[in-house]
Amino acid sequence: xxxxxxxxxxxxxxxxxxxxxxxxxxxxxxxxxxxxxxxxxxxxxxxxxxxxxxxxxxxxxxxxxxxxxxxxxxxxxxxxxxxxxxxxxxxxxxxxxxxxxxxxxxxxxxxxxxxxxxxxxxxxxxxxxxxxxxxxxxxxxxxxxxxxxxxxxxxxxxxxxxxxxxxxxxxxxxxxxxxxxxxxxxxxxxxxxxxxxxxxxxxxxxxxxxxxxxxxxxxxxxxxxxxxxxxxxxxxxxxxxxxxxxxxxxxxxxxxxxxxxxxxxxxxxxxxxxxxxxxxxxxxxxxxxxxxxxxxxxxxxxxxxxxxxxxxxxxxxxxxxxxxxxxxxxxxxxxxxxxxxxxxxxxxxxx
Amino acid sequence: xxxxxxxxxxxxxxxxxxxxxxxxxxxxxxxxxxxxxxxxxxxxxxxxxxxxxxxxxxxxxxxxxxxxxxxxxxxxxxxxxxxxxxxxxxxxxxxxxxxxxxxxxxxxxxxxxxxxxxxxxxxxxxxxxxxxxxxxxxxxxxxxxxxxxxxxxxxxxxxxxxxxxxxxxxxxxxxxxxxxxxxxxxxxxxxxxxxxxxxxxxxxxxxxxxxxxxxxxxxxxxxxxxxxxxxxxxxxxxxxxxxxxxxxxxxxxxxxxxxxxxxxxxxxxxxxxxxxxxxxxxxxxxxxxxxxxxxxxxxxxxxxxxxxxxxxxxxxxxxxxxxxxxxxxxxxxxxxxxxxxxxxxxxxxxxxx
Numbered sequence: 296x297x298x299x300x301x302x303x304x305x306x307x308x309x310x311x312x313x314x315x316x317x318x319x320x321x322x323x324x325x326x327x328x329x330x331x332x333x334x335x336x337x338x339x340x341x342x343x344x345x346x347x348x349x350x351x352x353x354x355x356x357x358x359x360x361x362x363x364x365x366x367x368x369x370x371x372x373x374x375x376x377x378x379x380x381x382x383x384x385x386x387x388x389x390x391x392x393x394x395x396x397x398x399x400x401x402x403x404x405x406x407x408x409x410x411x412x413x414x415x416x417x418x419x420x421x422x423x424x425x426x427x428x429x430x431x432x433x434x435x436x437x438x439x440x441x442x443x444x445x446x447x448x449x450x451x452x453x454x455x456x457x458x459x460x461x462x463x464x465x466x467x468x469x470x471x472x473x474x475x476x477x478x479x480x481x482x483x484x485x486x487x488x489x490x491x492x493x494x495x496x497x498x499x500x501x502x503x504x505x506x507x508x509x510x511x512x513x514x515x516x517x518x519x520x521x522x523x524x525x526x527x528x529x530x531x532x533x534x535x536x537x538x539x540x541x542x543x544x545x546x547x548x549x550x551x552x553x554x555x556x557x558x559x560x561x562x563x564x565x566x567x568x569x570x571x572x573x574x575x576x577x578x579x580x581x582x583x584x585x586x587x588x589x590x591x592x593x594x595x596x597x598x599x600x601x602x603x604x605x606x607x608x609x610x611x612x613x614x615x616x617x618x619x620x621x622x623x624x625x626x627x628x629x630x631x632x633x634x635x636x637x638x639x640x641x642x643x644x645x646x
Numbered sequence: 647x648x649x650x651x652x653x654x655x656x657x658x659x660x661x662x663x664x665x666x667x668x669x670x671x672x673x674x675x676x677x678x679x680x681x682x683x684x685x686x687x688x689x690x691x692x693x694x695x696x697x698x699x700x701x702x703x704x705x706x707x708x709x710x711x712x713x714x715x716x717x718x719x720x721x722x723x724x725x726x727x728x729x730x731x732x733x734x735x736x737x738x739x740x741x742x743x744x745x746x747x748x749x750x751x752x753x754x755x756x757x758x759x760x761x762x763x764x765x766x767x768x769x770x771x772x773x774x775x776x777x778x779x780x781x782x783x784x785x786x787x788x789x790x791x792x793x794x795x796x797x798x799x800x801x802x803x804x805x806x807x808x809x810x811x812x813x814x815x816x817x818x819x820x821x822x823x824x825x826x827x828x829x830x831x832x833x834x835x836x837x838x839x840x841x842x843x844x845x846x847x848x849x850x851x852x853x854x855x856x857x858x859x860x861x862x863x864x865x866x867x868x869x870x871x872x873x874x875x876x877x878x879x880x881x882x883x884x885x886x887x888x889x890x891x892x893x894x895x896x897x898x899x900x901x902x903x904x905x906x907x908x909x910x911x912x913x914x915x916x917x918x919x920x921x922x923x924x925x926x927x928x929x930x931x932x933x934x935x936x937x938x939x940x941x942x943x944x945x946x947x948x949x950x951x952x953x954x955x956x957x958x959x960x961x962x963x964x965x966x967x968x969x970x971x972x973x974x975x976x977x978x979x980x981x982x983x984x985x986x987x988x989x990x991x992x993x994x995x996x997x998x999x
Contacts, residue, residue, distance in 0.1 A: 342768035364769030377800045388800075405793045413801040419693065420797060422716035422774045428791045429777035432784070435792055439783050441751070442758045448733045449765030456768065563913055564831070568667035587735025587766060 296507065300500050304508025305515070311485070312478055312516065325474055326520055329467045333460050333528045340456035344426075347376045347385040347410070351393060356434050364453075373410075380412045387411060387423045399435050407431070450612070457611045459585075464530055464610055465603040466581030471524055472517045472545055473577055476553035477570035479513030483557035483641070484566050506638045510550050518546035530610050537609055537616055541623065545602040547630035549577075554637025558644045580604070598633070601626040647857070651850050655858035659832065663862055668831045676820035676870050680877050683812055694718045695771035697778070698737035698762075700728045703745035707782050717778060729762055738767035739775045751787045813878060814957050815931040820874045821892070821952065822927055825867035825899025826906065827920070829859040833907025834916050852995040856987065859907075860900040867896035880960040887966055888959045894976050895952035901983035902927075908990045930954070951976040 313319045345366045348357070353367050361367060368385060370376045376388040388410035392398065398405045409424055486492040495505060521542045525531055531538055556569040580600035583590045584607045594600055601622040608614035608622075616623075663669050696718040699708050711719040720737055722728040728740040740762035750757040763772065784791070833856075836842040845855055871892045875881055882888055910916040925932075930944035930953050944950045955972045958964035966973075 340768070342770050344770045344773060360773075364773050381801045399792055402792075406796060407793050408796050408798050410798050410800050413799050415799075416693065416807075418715040420716070421714055422695070422778065424795045424797060425714075425716075425781045426774060426777045427795060428793060429780050431793045432780070432791065437789065437792075439751070439780065439787065440754050440756050441783060442756060443761045444758060445761045445763060447763050447765055448729065449735075452766045453769050453772075456766070564667045564835075568671070571671070587764075588731065588737065591734070 297500075297504055300504045301508045301511065304500075304505065305512045308479075308482055308509060308512035309516070311482055312512070325471065326524060329471065329524050330527045333463065333467065336458070336460035336463060338458050338460055340458055342453070342456055344387070344423075345385045347379050347388040348391060349373060349376055349388070350391040350395075354391075354396075354434060357430065360430075376410055380410055383412075387415075389427055395431075396434070399431065405431075460528075461611050462585050462607075464525065464528060465584050465606040466578060467524060467528075468521050468542065468545070468606055469577055469581055469599050469603060470574065471521045472542075472549045473570070473574045475513065475517035475520060475546075476549040476556070476573070477566060478516065479509065479550060479553035480557040480560060480566045480570065481563055482512075483509065483554070484560050484563055487557075488562060502642055506554070506641070510547075510554070510634065510638075513553050514543075514546040514550040517549055518543055521546065525606075530606075533613050534609050534615065537619070538606065541602055541605040541609070541619075541626065544623065544626040544630050545599070548598055548602070548626065548633055551630060551633025551635070551637040552577075554641045555633065558637070558640040598626075598629040601629065647851070647853060648849075652854050652857050652861075655850060655854060656861050659858050659862040660865075663828065663832055666831070668827050669866065672824040672828055672866055673870060675823060676816065676874050677877070679819065680816060680874050683809070683816065684878075695739070695767075695775045695778075696720065696737040697775055698722050698728050698731050698740040700725055700740070700742045702743060703747055705743045705747045706786050707741075707743055707747070710782050710785055711778075714778065714782075716774070725760065732762040732764045735764050735766055738764050738771045739779075741779060748786050751783060754787070810961065811935045811937075813880065813961070814934040814953055815928065816874060816878070817871065817956055818928055818931040818949065818953055820871050821867050821895050822899050822902075822949075824870050825863045825896045826903035826927075828866055829863040829900050829903035830907040830910075830916055830920075831913065832859050832862070833904065834910055834913055837911055838913065846995055852991050853988065856904055856991055860897075860904055863900035863903050864893065864896040867899055868893050871896065875960060882960040883963050884959055884965060888956065891955045891959060891969070891973065894973065894980065895956060898948075898952050898976060898980050898983065901980055901987055904987045905983060905990070908987060908994060948979055951979060 343364050343366045345368065347368050347370050349370050349372065353369055357365070357367055368379070370379065370388070373390065376385075376390070379385045380388055390408035390410065392405055392407070395405055395407075407427060409420075409427060411420055411423070483492070486495070496502070522531075522539065525538060525542065552573055556566060556573060560566045560569055576597060577599040579590065580594050580597050580603040583594055584603060605614075605619045605622045605626070608619055694717055697711060698720050699711060700722045701708050708719070708721060711717060718737075720731070722731060722740070725742050728737075728742060731737050732740040742760035742762075744757070744759065747757060747759070833842075836845065836855075842855070846852055868889075872889060875888065875892070906916060906919060910919060926947060927949050929947045930950040933939045933941070933944035934953075934957070944954075951972050955964070955969040955976070958969050958972075962968075
């Protein structure tokens with residue numbers, strides 16, 4: 296292996312990449328956009344129900360529920376409640392009659408007003424009406440003869456919910472890596488279209504130097520941008536070496552895919568076609584982080600799952616090497632397999 | 647202008663263009679996006695807590711739960727299947743109802759149920775699900791609530807669901823991707839492969855070539871636009887007026903595509919320009935998503951006049967008298983674009999000669 300030739304190739308490809316205005320523009324813009332979007336997304340999760348109560352005092356039972364996700368606000372008048380609702384300070388308002396408890400104990404049916412803002416989703420109103428009915432049932436002490444054997448599955452995240460921006464990070468990492476892969480494929484495609492690939496093979500350079508050079512350029516650019524994005528969003532605070540290893544393996548994986556895409560493409564438009572298809576498929580596992588339960592076990596058949604799962608577990612749950620070791624091994628195996636497959640396919644097509 | 651030549655060029659565009667990536671992309675993307683948006687807004691983005699039920703007997707609880715709009719209820723055939731669904735977060739809470747559950751409940755006999763709770767479920771979903779499950783059990787046991795609840799709506803204003811807010815963007819993407827991208831890429835590819843020069847050395851004129859490419863964009867854009875309106879059940883009360891408006895919108899998009907194709911010499915530059923113009927093109931649709939932004943802001947952008955009439959007719963039931971001003975401006979814009987494209991295209995042809 297002649298490393299001088301490899302280095303020359305890497306430098307040439309990096310220059311060519313930035314000369315391709317489309318991919319260079321998209322890459323830089325994309326990087327800033329991803330970081331910007333991250334900071335625009337909510338950094339916390341509001342998981343409580345804020346209730347405004349028109350009453351003399353908060354019923355004792357309601358107070359007990361404050362630790363379980365209800366936030367109660369005692370209000371003086373209907374006008375104040377309406378104002379609070381319109382300002383978005385409370386989710387829902389309940390108007391309790393002064394003699395509620397006495398009325399309930401006497402057995403007469405009490406009338407309760409439930410206030411919603413005009414923009415409250417119609418289909419969710421039932422939930423808050425039912426919630427209040429059940430609170431009143433609890434106040435009357437009427438309990439059902441049902442024993443629930445409750446099992447909590449997974450880590451209890453009550454009060455520690457992962458904000459949407461943190462859930463978006465794996466998706467952003469995969470997008471950045473894949474956009475870079477489209478850049479690598481376009482470079483190879485351009486070499487084929489312009490006939491320079493054949494010219495390169497007539498030099499002393501051997502095929503393996505060409506692929507190592509191309510691979511290093513592609514993986515390097517993908518890795519660098521993914522690291523910048525993850526670092527700028529605070530993703531390297533926990534287990535930085537582990538995150539960097541996962542991103543490096545991810546870069547190798549998408550480089551192998553880039554070779555495959557280039558071998559199956561005729562021109563830049565075909566690269567785009569294959570590239571968009573690959574991005575869609577590889578992004579799917581990220582959606583299972585964004586919307587848990589969206590997919591079943593088949594999602595593990597998509598290679599990017601092991602990258603997404605590792606980044607998610609390390610950044611959001613503080614997972615260690617031991618906890619994501621299997622993922623890293625799978626990612627390493629898949630990256631090597633795709634690199635080999637990509638190189639062989641590309642070599643067979645253009646030699 | 648020879649209609650026969652335009653016809654044969656148009657068929658050539660359809661025959662060859664329909665196999666290109668951009669044509670398939672323009673055809674499939676709006677349909678896929680429509681279906682995905684409808685699926686996501688109906689379930690994941692609905693904000694509703696999700697309840698899973700495994701009924702080992704013949705309980706009424708499942709049927710009653712399905713009647714509650716504020717829940718997403720799913721049935722699972724076994725305890726293990728339900729447990730897996732809760733573990734993966736497919737549902738927030740799972741309930742296993744034993745055989746003879748309803749009878750025991752009605753007789754007020756002690757009854758045990760298994761409940762699974764997903765660790766990542768939000769506190770508010772846990773509260774709502776907890777109270778709703780108890781409500782369902784009371785319904786089955788026939789216990790009457792001691793209160794009568796009167797819902798009151800406070801304030802007045804325009805309320806738009808996310809489905810309604812995203813609809814204009816979807817229409818815009820549909821019309822613009824098909825109408826603009828297809829003629830633009832086709833024109834640029836002709837230039838890159840140097841087939842444009844070959845074409846205009848035949849009896850076909852530049853105008854005829856441009857018209858054929860524009861017609862392809864209009865046909866594709868109209869077809870997909872109508873299809874997306876149908877899928878979204880947004881045809882309104884005046885379908886003929888709506889189709890006419892979609893055709894005009896597609897025509898404007900096609901002239902924009904021809905202009906971009908004329909101004910750029912390679913695919914890379916074309917995509918760079920489209921990326922840069924994206925925000926300006928889609929701005930009116932983005933304004934629709936946020937009702938707080940005054941409507942006059944979107945009127946600044948030319949694409950407002952292709953989007954507004956479609957939305958007003960399909961969602962607001964507008965008639966011709968309601969949208970004639972926007973349509974007249976749209977026609978004027980199309981005429982203006984045709985003049986500019988004709989002038990630029992003519993100049994390029996002269997330079998090529």
